[in-house]
Amino acid sequence: MKVEFLIQGSAIEPYKVTFQKTGQHLSAFCTCPAGMNGQYCKHRFSIFRGGTEGIVSNNLNEVKVVIDLLAGTDIEDALIEMGQAEIEAERAKKIIAKAKKKITTLMHS
Numbered sequence: 679m680k681v682e683f684l685i686q687g688s689a690i691e692p693y694k695v696t697f698q699k700t701g702q703h704l705s706a707f708c709t710c711p712a713g714m715n716g717q718y719c720k721h722r723f724s725i726f727r728g729g730t731e732g733i734v735s736n737n738l739n740e741v742k743v744v745i746d747l748l749a750g751t752d753i754e755d756a757l758i759e760m761g762q763a764e765i766e767a768e769r770a771k772k773i774i775a776k777a778k779k780k781i782t783t784l785m786h787s
């Protein structure tokens with residue numbers, strides 16, 4: 679099962695994002711500079727999260743297919759882990775902001 683999208687990024691030519699599932703293994707490739715270097719790129723992550731931003735190919739409906747392909751893969755597990763870490767980071771950010779406010783108030787009393 680293979681799904682392809684064209685995503686308009688900062689280059690003139692849209693990037694090609696390919697998802698391919700073989701058995702329980704899901705691969706995702708992107709032709710953007712980061713993707714070609716085997717590094718994190720927002721294009722694949724965005725689609726994994728159901729995002730349609732920048733997609734210029736005529737298959738927005740296939741984002742749902744990718745979500746289905748994700749089910750039961752090690753990538754899904756890692757994405758869930760990342761999502762939980764993001765929630766924790768958000769919580770920590772709020773605690774830090776509150777502490778800064780408190781310290782500032784204390785310094786002025």
Ligand SMILES: [Zn+2]
Nearest residue numbers: 708710719721
């Ligand atoms: Zn990319």
